[in-house]
């Protein structure tokens with residue numbers, strides 16, 4: 001098998017075999033944003049760093065499994081840990097395989113840790129401030145060095161824990177069951193019970209869930225039509241996927257970076273009187289209201305119409321060892337980079353879109369070595385024991401191995417159908433797309449007369465244009481990303 005090793009000089013960081021990396025690596029993970037701005041004045045990354053005001057970012061002290069670390073105030077804790085060379089944050093429940101952040105947006109569970117006594121906190125969502133205490137969970141003695149990993153090696157072909165040892169009689173089975181019960185589960189309960197939260201009732205004409213381009217545009221249009229709008233997004237900022245774009249965008253004829261474009265839309269919503277709640281997750285919807293959980297309290301939002309523009313879930317797709325720490329969605333690589341953290345010194349990008357090109361260019365401005373897949377090549381698997389050390393690509397010319405310490409895999413997106421499902425639409429498996437969709441009959445119509453679904457969240461057999469006039473009277477509309485253009489969103 002031919003091996004495509006990078007030129008020795010290009011590998012700026014020596015690899016380590018475990019999950020802790022060298023101190024050089026730790027400093028290399030923080031992008032030298034001043035150098036980027038000085039050396040690439042026309043690059044979009046410079047504009048992103050100017051906009052993020054990284055110069056004035058304050059530092060703080062956090063602790064991870066007892067170790068004192070530096071962090072930037074307000075950044076996601078997962079990024080603080082990555083910047084300190086720590087990429088194994090948790091372990092899989094059954095086999096204790098190492099897990100690390102994959103999505104950096106609360107979508108994968110690779111970063112579940114105990115933060116300030118709260119178990120199962122997503123480190124990519126919780127923010128850094130002075131004194132935060134992060135602990136790995138479900139591992140002994142730590143997520144980075146977990147002796148329970150032996151389970152993975154002991155049962156290379158998996159095991160059925162329900163029936164293991166059954167044949168050896170009830171006594172052995174009982175011992176096994178009690179052992180399994182102790183080992184299973186995620187984290188331990190907090191030492192203090194939290195206070196019950198009384199929900200705050202809110203009434204409005206339209207509730208918009210999800211403030212990506214489609215949600216932003218819809219909320220603005222509804223407000224311009226004189227409707228009272230409440231708009232929520234679980235992220236701390238608006239923009240959804242667009243916010244992590246490393247391409248230029250246009251606002252009123254001027255060239256702006258993506259975060260600036262998104263914040264301009266947010267300012268517009270607020271100027272129109274939209275009640276915007278960020279860091280607010282719509283977690284359940286019922287006929288008479290939608291439950292929204294914010295950091296501080298629960299909201300019970302009663303709306304005449306609800307729009308679920310909450311987009312899609314993303315993953316890295318199927319390939320061997322796709323759970324190794326060091327494997328990210330392409331978007332997560334971009335997300336880390338725009339916040340001043342480079343996920344690796346040698347990064348393989350497997351996508352082929354304009355966004356991949358823009359990300360590759362931006363990464364190269366941080367002196368990272370970037371590998372791309374060649375036309376016709378696909379990612380067969382990742383290599384590495386504790387974390388990623390390479391990738392195997394297969395294409396028309398055969399197989400080759402690339403050395404890398406991070407992989408940015410092309411985003412595989414599947415529609416977020418759950419809220420539409422709770423609103424009464426039947427979820428159906430799509431065998432061709434390998435995901436669930438919200439079942440629609442024709443032009444977005446569903447079993448429920450008042451519920452419409454549009455975009456990729458609907459059944460693939462339903463190819464007729466949505467009946468936009470009919471959707472006006474709907475009480476629930478669920479839509480997916482590609483309908484942004486129809487709703488008037490534009491870059």
Ligand code: FES
Nearest residue numbers: 104107108109124
């Ligand atoms: S859930 Fe935190 S990295 Fe995916």
